[in-house]
Amino acid sequence: MLEAGQRVRVRDDWPETRGPCHIRTPHYLRGEIGTVERHLGDFPNPEDLAFARPAPAKALYHVRFDLPMHWPEGRAGDALVVEIFEHWLEAA
Amino acid sequence: MSLLETPSGKLLDAISALLAAKGIAAPDEIAERIRITDQASPARGAQMVARAWTEPEFRAQMLANGTLAAESMGIPMRGLPPLGVLEDTAEVHHVVVCTLCSCYPRAVLGYPPFWFKSAAYRSRAVRDPRGLIAEWGTVLPDSVKLRVVDSTADYRWMVLPLRPEGTEGWSVEQLAALVDEGDMIGVTIPTRG
Structure with a gap:
């Protein structure tokens, strides 16, 4: 279980290059470092649900990513807040 | 074919x-x-917002559990993803996007507007959110921090905007009439009109 305030990195993984898949981790966040805001609950893994496989519940977190990120337009102090499943997060 | x-x-x-x-x-x-x-339309979300502006207890419930708050107003939520409510304050403004597809709190806002599903909105919301909402005429003061909420998984998000100044003593019906879908997505801010 991750704690609020913990620094995490989104796994720099690209399952879509290995075959058919369904993932809820946006491209623009892979490999990025953010901060856990809170645990939103546990939800059946959409990566399994999409293929009608048994889908164990996975912890879902709101993770904050401070702007600016990749792009020049972002303003310091602003942030993106994104739902990320625990199995996509690693310690940073 | x-x-x-x-x-x-x-x-x-x-x-x-x-x-x-x-x-x-x-x-x-x-x-x-x-x-x-x-049957769903932004009028439902607007009624929730207006009630939250006038009833502190309902506001607290709505922020803690949007689904329960919606159900308490007779909005059918059974079988739907949980509704999360994002509280704007004098320091923080929220904008909602779904960069992966078009996740939207349909039970309380109805069908998403066409632009919400466009590639342009979805990409610009994370790249240049202040420039994006400026196209609606929404310019945030430097003192206000912007939080873009990318709805990627199991929640559906709506914004609880700030109550416009000069609306003291207004009825819930009058207040609800000030709130439209853009205000609850966060691209616009309700005004006294």
């Missing part, structure tokens, strides 16, 4: 028949869901 050229009614019939044949969803369940979705 390609799939894209097939009349949508025929496609719906074919998918409904397949879902029924496989025991996934009966035609009357699908019809019920379509009926419920068709």
Whole structure:
């Protein structure tokens, strides 16, 4: 279980290059470092649900990513807040 | 004829028949869901916002559990993803986007506006959110921090905007009339009009 305030990195993984898949981790966040805001609950893994496989519940977190990120337009102090499943997060 | 050229009614019939044949969803369940979705509109979300502006207890419940708050107002939420409510303050403004597709709190806001599903909105919301909402005339002071909430998974998010100044003593109905879908997505801010 991750704690609020913990620094995490989104796994720099690209399952879509290995075959058919369904993932809820946006491209623009892979490999990025953010901060856990809170645990939103546990939800059946959409990566399994999409293929009608048994889908164990996975912890879902709101993770904050401070702007600016990749792009020049972002303003310091602003942030993106994104739902990320625990199995996509690693310690940073 | 390609799939894209097939009349949508025929496609719906074919998918409904397949879902029924496989025991996934009966035609009357699908019809019920379509009926419920068709009934939803931003007026529902606006009523929740206006009530939150006038009733501190309801506001607290709405922020803690949007689904329960919606149900307490008679909005059908059964079987839907949890509703999360994002509280704007004098220091923080929220904008909602779904960069992956078009996740939207349909039960309380109805069908998403066409632009919410566009590639332009979805990409610019994370790249240049202040520039994006400026196209609606929404310019945040430097003292206000912007939080863009990318709705990627199991929640559906709506914004609880700030109550406009000069509306003291207004009724819930008068207040609800000030709030539209853009205010609850966060691209605009309700004003006294």
